[in-house]
Amino acid sequence: MGSRTMKAPVLRLSLWLSLLPGLALAQGAPIPVPTQTACTVEGMLDEVRVAMKTGSPAYRKYARLRLKEAAIALPPEALGRAVSQERDPAVLEAVGAALATKASNAQKPELLQPLLSRASQDVDPGLRAAAVRALQGSPSVEFMAKNGGVVTYEQLVRDSAPEVRKAVVENLVTESAGIYFGHNPELAEAAVKVAAASGDPAVATRLLGEVSMEAASPEAVRKLTQQLRSEDAGLRAAAAKALGGVPGSESAGARRSLTSLYRSDSDLAVRKASLEGIARLGQSGARPLLASLRGVDPRLDPEIDAWLSALQRNLQEWHLILREKRRLLP
């Protein structure tokens, strides 16, 4: 009985469907096409709030980009106010990024001040981290210095919250690679200083591993070399790897430091990193030195052999050598 009453409407519905093949019944009422409206500061901020709360990834990206684009036309006071008052981390990051874009375009480092205060003083670690992330993609190292160094990455990296420290690392890595293509001495210097100040081996390892030392000053190289004596093995390994990337003029000293580190440090990861540093400094010219280190630690002789094979090919670009070595022995 019940099954018959259930069946009838279904049948009728399918009949209707077949008569109207273009009808999208399952999708409910059609959604109106958006219409253009005047742009207002509040409207744009509202859009960012909605997008960050419930939007698709595409909509969140759109809202963030729109606000950054609008930063040029937006009054700085309005953005500064929004940065000072915002309570949602994702929105703070978007508004802060717009403010940083404005500061960068107008070459007015002082505009960053509300963002820097949130980064250093907010009681909520999520909001502090968001404020730090908002600086990503701007010349933040230079602008912090121009604001009198009241807030610096060396200070921010000592934050008690791991998410803030992580944001600091991301900013420096992105700024070095994305803005300066690795050719910036201030960034190399900042990375070495911040790594030393952090007291967080994971932070230091990532910073020294990823910020280019290509333009490092003799002073920065000296500080980096000091890290080879750190208590923390992770930090010693990161510094050894980073020394491989110092400028040619610093390579003789770096090679000596790394060779004696390989002979004296008993930690396996530190020794492995020293080999990489030595290989990078000399490329195919490093073969005799690497071969002479065989037997110092038999556990690492296969590692030395892999380097010798990779360097045998006489490749001239470090990324190609590294790729070849990892192919032979990851």
Next chain:
Amino acid sequence: MTSRSHFKVALAGLVLLVALGVVWWRGAARTDDAGPPLPAAAVASAPPAASGNAASVGPPPSARTGPREQIPMPGCWDGLAALDRAATMESLHAAVSAAIQARDTALVAYLQERLTELVGNDPDRALRLVEWAAKAAPPEPAIYLEALKAAPAVRHPRVAEKLVSVAEDKSLATPDRASALDALETQHRFTPEMRGRLKAIAQDDSADSAAWMATRTLGRVMKEDYERTGTYSPYWKDLLDIGTTSDDTAVRLLALEMPSYSDPLLDSDSIDTLAKVMRTDKERDVREMAAFRLAVTEDPQKALAAYRAAFDGEHDLCVRWAFLRFAVRAAGADALPLVEEFARKDPRLRQDYLDFKALYATGTTDFARIWLGKKEHHDCVVEEGAPH
């Protein structure tokens, strides 16, 4: 240093890197010829019609009370959040027309990405995009195909097959065939059968921009496959065939250019073929490209021998300069004796020899850094379309 001058330094570095393979520019510039017109290009030249419109509309009825400060800029929309929340293929399709009409590139980019999200892994939705692209007028097809390219469903066999068959359809206009080929570039690999079909298009001299795009897509999928699995040689074999047989200079040039983006170490047999192209191709650009290709191989010494063998027969200074710098890229300081020999034979290259010698004397070994310090003494960068 101010940040502006830092940016300049960074920019100069980028320019130098690009100049290393000067011919890349010319290859890349062809994209616009071959591909469908990009929505951005269509929009950029248009007058900002939206701002006038927007000003006359006024604040939306949903506006909160209190002062709302208007900003003199276009591109704000009512109803976008609702569209995003309940997005369907149809509603996004309709909005694309509105965005194009308003010449709003940011909105177009959003709709394209939202379409990608909505298609996801669904081959039927992916095929809808192909259908829309076939029916629409520029700039719409590019939007749908770009959306498709970024969705995982583009790698569904039915979808890839559909794109290849569109590309092969000689009854279609070549730009439409080229667009379908372009949409195939995010495949992770090609079967030998697929590769063969693309190669046939690339070698068809009547296929014009589709031949060029088939070549580029073979090269881009080679990069994908190489980075995922280390496989490059079947693709490279096809590209090398195209690079030595096509009558279209741009296609030959592109075929030889494509390994630049993943730098596999080319095998010893390819060195022989490339050495021959370097000595015999009638186009200067192609000879330079072959020289560029020889800089990253399994056997740098054999590459040096090829540069040496080609030098005397080459009379174009720019190509000789290419032999010189790529010899250095191939073997670093070990190439300096050969470079000195080149400088002795052609004194116009003497300063280059001295520069490289001095750079290696600083202790720098990575060619990427050596090149950043190298001054340019030859006027060899040719603008697209200029006679040379």
